[in-house]
Amino acid sequence: MRYSRLAATGLAATLLFAGSLFSGSLFSGSVSAQAQPREISFDSAGDFLKLPDDIHLGEVAGVATTSTGNLWVYYRSGGPNATLGASRNYINGGARLLEFDKAGKYLREIGTSENDRPYAFLFAQGVRVDPQDNVWIIDRASRMVVKFDRSGKVLLTLGRRPEAIGERGSSAGSGVYGRGTGAPGLGVPGDNFNQPTDVAWDAAGNIFVSDGYGNARIAKFDKNGKYIKQWGGTGAQPGQFNVPHSIAVDAQGNVYVADMGNQRIQVFDNDGTVKSEIKNVGATRAICISPGAHQFLYSSNSNATEDPFLNGEIYKMELDGTVLGRIGRAGKQFKEFGMVNAIDCRDPNTLYVAELMNWRVQKLSLKN
Amino acid sequence: MKTRSICGVAAALALSAAVTLFAQAPAGGAQAPAGGAQAPAGGVQTPPGGRGGGRGPVSLLPKAIDAPDIRYEVVPNFMKMPPNVYMGEGIGVDINSKGHIFVNTCAQQTRNFEFDEKGNFIREIGKDSYANVFCHGLRVDAQDNIWVSDEGANSIVKYNPEGRAVMILGRRIEYPLNGIEQSLPAQDPAPPYVFNRPTDVGFDAAGNIFVADGYVNSRVVKYDKNGRFLKQAGKRGSGPGELTLAHAIAVDAQGNVYVGSRSDQRIVVFDNDLNYKTVYDHVGAPWSLCITPGPHQYLYSSNSNPDNQNTEVHKVTGQIFKMELDGTVLGKFGVPGKEQGQFSTVHGIACRNENEILTTEIVEWRMQKFILHPTAAQGGK
Numbered sequence: 001m002r003y004s005r006l007a008a009t010g011l012a013a014t015l016l017f018a019g020s021l022f023s024g025s026l027f028s029g030s031v032s033a034q035a036q037p038r039e040i041s042f043d044s045a046g047d048f049l050k051l052p053d054d055i056h057l058g059e060v061a062g063v064a065t066t067s068t069g070n071l072w073v074y075y076r077s078g079g080p081n082a083t084l085g086a087s088r089n090y091i092n093g094g095a096r097l098l099e100f101d102k103a104g105k106y107l108r109e110i111g112t113s114e115n116d117r118p119y120a121f122l123f124a125q126g127v128r129v130d131p132q133d134n135v136w137i138i139d140r141a142s143r144m145v146v147k148f149d150r151s152g153k154v155l156l157t158l159g160r161r162p163e164a165i166g167e168r169g170s171s172a173g174s175g176v177y178g179r180g181t182g183a184p185g186l187g188v189p190g191d192n193f194n195q196p197t198d199v200a201w202d203a204a205g206n207i208f209v210s211d212g213y214g215n216a217r218i219a220k221f222d223k224n225g226k227y228i229k230q231w232g233g234t235g236a237q238p239g240q241f242n243v244p245h246s247i248a249v250d251a252q253g254n255v256y257v258a259d260m261g262n263q264r265i266q267v268f269d270n271d272g273t274v275k276s277e278i279k280n281v282g283a284t285r286a287i288c289i290s291p292g293a294h295q296f297l298y299s300s301n302s303n304a305t306e307d308p309f310l311n312g313e314i315y316k317m318e319l320d321g322t323v324l325g326r327i328g329r330a331g332k333q334f335k336e337f338g339m340v341n342a343i344d345c346r347d348p349n350t351l352y353v354a355e356l357m358n359w360r361v362q363k364l365s366l367k368n
Numbered sequence: 369m370k371t372r373s374i375c376g377v378a379a380a381l382a383l384s385a386a387v388t389l390f391a392q393a394p395a396g397g398a399q400a401p402a403g404g405a406q407a408p409a410g411g412v413q414t415p416p417g418g419r420g421g422g423r424g425p426v427s428l429l430p431k432a433i434d435a436p437d438i439r440y441e442v443v444p445n446f447m448k449m450p451p452n453v454y455m456g457e458g459i460g461v462d463i464n465s466k467g468h469i470f471v472n473t474c475a476q477q478t479r480n481f482e483f484d485e486k487g488n489f490i491r492e493i494g495k496d497s498y499a500n501v502f503c504h505g506l507r508v509d510a511q512d513n514i515w516v517s518d519e520g521a522n523s524i525v526k527y528n529p530e531g532r533a534v535m536i537l538g539r540r541i542e543y544p545l546n547g548i549e550q551s552l553p554a555q556d557p558a559p560p561y562v563f564n565r566p567t568d569v570g571f572d573a574a575g576n577i578f579v580a581d582g583y584v585n586s587r588v589v590k591y592d593k594n595g596r597f598l599k600q601a602g603k604r605g606s607g608p609g610e611l612t613l614a615h616a617i618a619v620d621a622q623g624n625v626y627v628g629s630r631s632d633q634r635i636v637v638f639d640n641d642l643n644y645k646t647v648y649d650h651v652g653a654p655w656s657l658c659i660t661p662g663p664h665q666y667l668y669s670s671n672s673n674p675d676n677q678n679t680e681v682h683k684v685t686g687q688i689f690k691m692e693l694d695g696t697v698l699g700k701f702g703v704p705g706k707e708q709g710q711f712s713t714v715h716g717i718a719c720r721n722e723n724e725i726l727t728t729e730i731v732e733w734r735m736q737k738f739i740l741h742p743t744a745a746q747g748g749k
Binding site: 053055057059076305306333357 | 562
């Protein structure tokens with residue numbers, strides 16, 4: 001698996017990484033013609049986030065609503081400072097977390113200047129809001145998941161941002177960057193993540209982290225952050241992953257993992273036993289399960305970097321994978337999508353989608 | 369941009385070597401250019417494999433060096449910055465329909481500044497943008513949108529007149545594990561939507577977008593106004609339609625596309641469908657290009673003095689040429705130097721007003737305004 005082989009430094013890693021950008025296959029999923037379901041018609045609220053003059057969105061990695069309809073947006077900004085370390089080079093800054101009201105009006109930022117921003121804010125990967133309206137950010141570069149209460153106070157940290165300068169003689173081997181000594185892709189037991197991607201909770205408050213680009217596993221913690229177990233490994237067999245990129249839990253506690261590189265959603269029970277897989281919905285970059293008595297599953301077949309006009313549709317499904325319809329396509333206009341990286345579906349007929357390549361959030365109203 | 373690129377560094381090394389060689393063995397002398405221009409003292413040439421992109425010695429002396437001088441003056445102290453805001457290296461400059469001036473600069477971060485028509489600072493555009501990585505250019509289109517080319521982010525961002533990003537072409541490489549910007553390998557042909565150190569952007573009357581790409585890729589790419597790929601042309605080299613460092617681009621009213629191929633000192637002209645038309649190889653290295661609006665269009669090209677600070681090279685570079693669109697040289701102006709009114713490696717030209725030229729320069733951190741007084745033979749009124 002190309003990502004797990006990446007060393008932390010070195011030319012080989014550079015070329016490998018760059019090469020994967022062009023492969024296209026990993027992050028682009030074609031869906032067979034006979035599987036094409038009906039189109040769900042929808043409207044986009046267009047440019048509905050109202051920003052202060054001096055704040056500009058970059059690649060929007062995550063969007064999530066609160067119980068009162070407010071929006072949290074976590075995105076990749078500019079302005080990083082590089083710290084050159086002996087074995088690791090670091091970027092400080094480069095991710096910002098904003099809150100908006102339900103009309104899209106800007107309310108505030110968590111950390112209003114570069115030095116005030118939380119230590120984990122390096123490279124936005126996602127944001128989710130739990131049933132108690134706590135705000136959880138997932139940061140790929142700091143390798144952390146951080147829980148804030150609604151006021152912005154830090155309640156829990158999972159993972160630890162690597163120090164900028166390594167210990168003399170340290171290497172990117174066992175135990176560093178979340179790499180374990182077990183099966184490939186299984187990290188160190190615990191919260192030592194390697195480029196985590198997403199977080200979800202069951203009704204009891206247990207925490208599930210998809211981890212991620214470096215590891216290929218799901219890590220389960222109790223509601224207090226105590227490690228319970230992990231599962232996964234690198235590969236395409238049932239229970240293995242090729243970039244587990246998004247995660248959601250249904251009301252019964254089943255765990256849905258968007259196994260993006262394998263172009264499938266794998267469904268596990270609450271303890272990580274494989275139950276089923278959902279295929280033929282493309283490269284599953286972002287998934288979401290709506291609340292309520294009848295839950296729906298949404299999944300985005302996001303376009304790849306190499307083609308902003310290929311694929312891009314979002315599927316609406318029953319939890320068993322039955323496709324109910326498809327929404328939109330790739331592109332740069334409103335009602336088109338530029339690499340959707342997150343979906344919020346608190347209201348199953350009002351989706352918020354975060355786009356990496358179009359630097360925006362769209363509010364979608366589904367019509368049928 | 370500067371000589372930070374691989375090819376740029378190579379060129380700089382080759383130049384240094386050539387100058388040294390010439391000083392020791394003047395009998396080898398400057399190669400007389402075919403255009404018949406006289407070589408001034410200190411004429412410089414590069415060995416095979418150097419700046420000429422492998423096709424043999426290329427004189428740094430522009431064939432059109434004897435073009436008549438255009439009388440000009442500089443507007444003193446034109447750029448007015450507020451206290452504690454600093455211009456960095458001046459990279460791109462353009463003017464909108466209201467006369468406001470936009471500048472792209474390599475400061476501590478890459479930044480874009482807006483000035484009024486008198487050169488007073490107004491505001492910053494795209495502050496803290498994800499694509500502010502390594503500045504390379506700025507252009508304003510006919511609708512006053514501001515397009516910023518960033519060779520580090522491999523992106524070109526379209527800001528609307530209010531300063532909001534509304535379209536992004538290309539994509540910055542996703543977060544590298546060790547925190548430094550990584551390079552993509554060279555590809556020929558390159559994927560339609562993946563830039564590799566792009567440099568500049570231009571537009572035709574229909575709104576089609578033309579991208580010069582760039583330091584590593586060697587092509588010009590045409591997209592429709594919505595960013596959908598239409599066609600590309602060019603590969604690395606110095607043959608017909610080939611490019612060696614596509615560093616600048618301009619489009620005329622008929623939709624013809626002029627690409628500055630900097631490292632082999634050619635302006636390569638394509639039609640609107642990117643079919644090769646012709647080449648102008650007599651005005652030195654086209655670091656920056658600009659075409660004036662109006663019924664009679666002119667082409668300006670800067671044979672910028674390289675930023676390697678080689679004073680021998682400066683003797684034969686640093687002028688901006690004024691041409692007809694067919695390449696006929698009407699005149700030249702400017703000399704290298706650090707004083708006001710001189711050029712210290714021009715990287716951007718704005719020519720919305722035919723005889724009021726704005727430049728941004730790399731080595732002196734500034735934007736300058738020049739007033740030209742061309743004679744009738746030089747296109748003056």
